[in-house]
Amino acid sequence: DARVTQTPRHKVTEMGQEVTMRCQPILGHNTVFWYRQTMMQGLELLAYFRNRAPLDDSGMPKDRFSAEMPDATLATLKIQPSEPRDSAVYFCASGFLVEGRVAKNIQYFGAGTRLSVL
Amino acid sequence: SQQGEEDPQALSIQEGENATMNCSYKTSINNLQWYRQNSGRGLVHLILIRSNEREKHSGRLRVTLDTSKKSSSLLITASRAADTASYFCATTAGETSYDKVIFGPGTSLSVIP
Numbered sequence: 581d582a583r584v585t586q587t588p589r590h591k592v593t594e595m596g597q598e599v600t601m602r603c604q605p606i607l608g609h610n611t612v613f614w615y616r617q618t619m620m621q622g623l624e625l626l627a628y629f630r631n632r633a634p635l636d637d638s639g640m641p642k643d644r645f646s647a648e649m650p651d652a653t654l655a656t657l658k659i660q661p662s663e664p665r666d667s668a669v670y671f672c673a674s675g676f677l678v679e680g681r682v683a684k685n686i687q688y689f690g691a692g693t694r695l696s697v698l
Numbered sequence: 699s700q701q702g703e704e705d706p707q708a709l710s711i712q713e714g715e716n717a718t719m720n721c722s723y724k725t726s727i728n729n730l731q732w733y734r735q736n737s738g739r740g741l742v743h744l745i746l747i748r749s750n751e752r753e754k755h756s757g758r759l760r761v762t763l764d765t766s767k768k769s770s771s772l773l774i775t776a777s778r779a780a781d782t783a784s785y786f787c788a789t790t791a792g793e794t795s796y797d798k799v800i801f802g803p804g805t806s807l808s809v810i811p
Binding site: 584613615622623625628636671673684685686687688689690691692 | 729731739740741742743746786790798799800801802803804
């Protein structure tokens with residue numbers, strides 16, 4: 581049963597601490613997305629990768645957030661230092677997208693990491 | 699501003715009734731998708747309709763697309779309590795960045811047994 585796996589599911593930390601969230605995309609998928617969901621802002625796209633290369637991280641606060649794909653089976657989202665306003669649910673999604681074709685750009689979401697920064 | 703916006707924000711119906719949610723968007727699209735999110739879970743893809751299609755069915759779901767009005771609707775027929783969830787429309791950001799999907803704020807559907 582192929583699925584996107586996110587760890588941890590829940591994270592409570594204090595302001596100023598580093599937070600690392602991990603995502604294992606579905607095997608064979610070539611595109612990975614990071615989203616943040618809050619009641620006020622809804623679902624926001626933070627960054628996404630194609631074949632491990634970052635394509636767009638314009639939605640991500642650059643001064644404290646960083647996203648990487650060390651290998652095809654792992655994507656990470658790091659916040660350093662964390663702030664209370666970063667409290668949200670962070671979702672990873674993956675998909676298989678083909679360049680140059682009208683997309684059947686379906687995304688498969690993980691269960692999310694619920695982050696609380698005190 | 700967001701590409702897609704759902705209407706209504708919240709909807710409450712009795713089990714067995716039909717539920718209709720609407721989505722409006724601003725720019726041209728390649729396709730439009732609907733996703734469902736159960737409480738505490740990630741989003742799940744329901745259905746995709748391409749810009750050259752007008753209607754699509756999947757089980758109890760019916761999606762329509764009117765590109766002239768830049769709007770779509772999702773109809774769930776014979777609703778069940780298990781359909782209680784938030785529903786999001788998602789559109790591509792533009793013709794050249796077809797793989798960047800923008801989600802609307804969602805419609806919260808409550809189906810009362």
